[in-house]
Amino acid sequence: xNEINNNQSNHNPVVNFLKKFISFDSMIxxxxxxxxxxxxxxxxxxxxxxxxxxxxxxxYGVNQLQIIYGILYIIIGSLSxxxxxxxxxxxxxxxxxxxxxxxNTRK
Numbered sequence: 001x002n003e004i005n006n007n008q009s010n011h012n013p014v015v016n017f018l019k020k021f022i023s024f025d026s027m028i029x030x031x032x033x034x035x036x037x038x039x040x041x042x043x044x045x046x047x048x049x050x051x052x053x054x055x056x057x058x059x060y061g062v063n064q065l066q067i068i069y070g071i072l073y074i075i076i077g078s079l080s081x082x083x084x085x086x087x088x089x090x091x092x093x094x095x096x097x098x099x100x101x102x103x104n105t106r107k
Contacts, residue, residue: 027092027095027096029088029092030089030092033085033088033089033092034085036085037081037082037085040077040081040085041078041081044073044074044077044078044081045074045078047073047077048070048071048073048074048077049070049074050070051066051069051070051073052066052067052070052071054066055067055069055070
């Protein structure tokens with residue numbers, strides 16, 4: 001009877017998630033970093049487009065500068081967000097590799 005309960009709990013995704021969450025064997029932060037990356041990209045694009053659209057109320061010379069600024073904001077902001085998130089993920093990969101090395105040296 002106990003074996004049946006164990007098999008059923010192994011197929012339950014909620015139980016599996018809770019076991020992984022409580023055990024600290026797998027990191028949840030890379031998933032959060034991925035979500036934050038997409039959130040930053042959306043905010044950067046909205047801010048860039050608002051800057052470009054807002055530039056149409058200015059005089060001709062200022063208008064061109066604001067359009068260029070909006071485009072540069074989107075490009076540089078997107079690259080900066082990507083690099084920032086990649087650095088954070090690399091730090092977590094280093095942590096995972098160090099755990100693997102420690103586990104292999106104990107054997």
